[in-house]
Amino acid sequence: MVDYIARDGVALLQVNNPPVNALSHHVRVAIEEGLKKAGQDPRIKSIVISGKGSFIAGADIKDVSKPTILELCDLIESSGKPVVAAIKGFALGGGHEIAISCHYRIAHEKSKFGFPEVDIGILPAAGGTQRFPRLVGLEAALDLIPSGRHIGAAQAFKLGIVDKVVRGDAVEEAVKFAKSIAGEPLVDRRTSQRPVMGAENAFLAAAVKLAMKKKKGMIAPIVCLSVSFMGSLLPFEQGIQVEAAEAVVVFTSGQMGALQYAFFAQRAAPKWLLPCGASFKTVKGRPIRNAAVIGAGTMGTGITMAMLNAGIPVTLVEQDRKFLDKGVSLLKLLYAGSVSLRKITQDQCDAILSKLNTAVGYKSLTNVDLVIEAVYENMALKKQIFAELDRICPPETFLWTNTSALDIDEIASATRRPDKVLGTHFFVPAYHMKLLENVRGKLTSAETVASAQMFGTRIGKIPVVVGNCHGFVGNRMLHKYVYEADFLIEEGCWPEDVDMVAENFGLPLGPFKVRDLSGLDIRVRGLLEQAKAAGIEINPATRFLNGERISLLSKSLVDKGHCGRKTGRGFYNYGKPGGKIPLNDRFIKDVIVEYCAERGIERRKVAYQEIEERLFLPLINEGFKILEEGIASKPEDIDTIWLLGYAWPRHTGGPMYYANMVGLDKIYNRICHYNELHKHSAHWQPSLLLKKLAASKTPMKDWMEVAQASSKL
Ligand SMILES: NC(=O)c1ccc[n+]([C@@H]2O[C@H](COP(=O)([O-])OP(=O)(O)OC[C@H]3O[C@@H](n4cnc5c(N)ncnc54)[C@H](O)[C@@H]3O)[C@@H](O)[C@H]2O)c1
Known part of the structure; x- marks a missing residue:
């Protein structure tokens, strides 16, 4: 399939797969082996790839066995020894992609180049759409890739596809050339490493770039761009037809459904229901007339601002004057910024700040409805503060903590009012971020939950009730993603x-x-x-x-x-x-x-799919464990937390909706696959609820019935 001929320090890999030297599985394997053999042989200084008769054209698009054409292209380009393509006849499709992955191209004057993929409704997807613009610039690439047109060697030379056009034997010329460049640096010869010329001037490119940045991963903005652009070149009636045809693509993409889901999930999130049956319908909260915040650090000042903005008078408390002054200066600076940006007037700013009191120590907190603690994340310190607050504050005062992960029950145990203790987990910056996780402990009363939800809405947040566990809902899931991100780096x-x-x-x-x-x-x-x-x-x-x-x-x-x-x-x-x-x-x-x-960790190349799965599947798996344990009372709550607190892409609905969209059986099987490989990471042990749901194919709206049957509460 591929002849390997070594002479004078050059390895010639000649594809021999008549009639067109298509890139069949055997050809790809043989090229890969030839490259490895040449790479390992110290006598070989450079490599030439050619085809017997014509160069290379065509492949079976359904054949994705390894090495794929893309993998082969990457292997060629990353070779430490220069690789020269010797092109006679046709370099089309996959053959063209192989040629532009070589470091140099020598072509016979009658040779032809092109990407005919579009004619069968596909893309040059072995890196062609990405390498080619880097070789010839955006303008020429946007002309040649979508047109499927062939060009001759002279034009290919003009565009920079070919380094040299010859009249005689291209293979002999290429071998001669390969010898002459043995040992030369290859840095600027790797096509994928080049910038795309012309992209910076094209307004279309700028618009696409903006859409990709602002609406990452969304199909609709890109389709809008392409349809508008196409429409600008067509008569109106034809433009309308293009619009209708492309709209079908967008409507059937699933992203529209996900966005609608995200909207309704967010609207439903403040509606809470406890395992005891108490709910937003049956229990009324107590309004908060005034409050105190303990700790004037990042979170304390942010929480103070959120309350002041809603008109709630706040006493900001610190351990000493120096920290207090620092916090108050920060607050004043933030408000001054709002005035200079004309978000509020100076009078409004003065009115807001007139509701701020400050104190060192807790003694003055004898008449507050609510205290929110936001000191360092340290259990002993928080317990000591809660015990003291419990002594000083009136018995009906709510004592809430902004801990990001600590046990609410243990904090509550320092008081004689565990029913009034709850976690109010704000996100940074607390005056801006919409999410508020309201964490109920074992003994938190329904009235406290109702009050925290009412409070959250009043200060402009979307409050979501969650159960007490390490990291609650958001951070508990996030931790798994963070762990796997580190492991991926360790592995390669x-x-x-x-x-x-x-x-x-x-x-x-x-x-x-x-x-x-x-x-x-x-x-x-x-x-x-x-x-x-x-x-x-x-x-x-x-x-x-x-x-x-x-x-x-x-x-x-x-x-x-x-x-x-x-x-x-x-x-x-x-x-x-x-x-x-x-x-x-x-x-x-x-x-x-x-x-x-x-540490003796062997690094390897980790594929894109593996990176994506290892980042997101453990987090999704944890979401199902959270539902199973009753830490969240509906999948919509988990999705809302991720959409608002962690900027999860809305067009996928949230991690739970996304899992449902991909298919729970598929998600479950992939988690099982990684569980086999990573026995020392409990986050890969599949959730039992996920297993049940995947097997029973339960629709998402009925998940909670199955979850409640499995709940440990
Ligand atoms: N920063 C975040 O991203 C973030 C997000 C969510 C939750 N949290 C949680 O919020 C809490 C505060 O975090 P932060 O980032 O604002 O910390 P920070 O270090 O910015 O501020 C803590 C403040 O608490 C004060 N303090 C310490 N002991 C005190 C005491 N006995 N009495 C009064 N004040 C005292 C300190 O002087 C300091 O100003 C932690 O529990 C943290 O886990 C932080």
């Missing part, structure tokens, strides 16, 4: 690979850009505290905590002073402390490689 990805997949899925920032923003040290501190609680001494070799796989990669970076944006380096390089533009960094990659080598 770079931070930008993982972030790209998450961002393509529709999240505004990938997990590593988020971590750089919040600070790597925060996660490391959490891990070390977890280890301390488990009585484990962390050392460089530690890979398990309580039998669970952990990653200390963030610690390795923090140990080198890389805490994220604030220090100028984290998983990316930001140029300077506080820098905002993430750049990929060789040094960070060296730290990762060294980290893996020290």
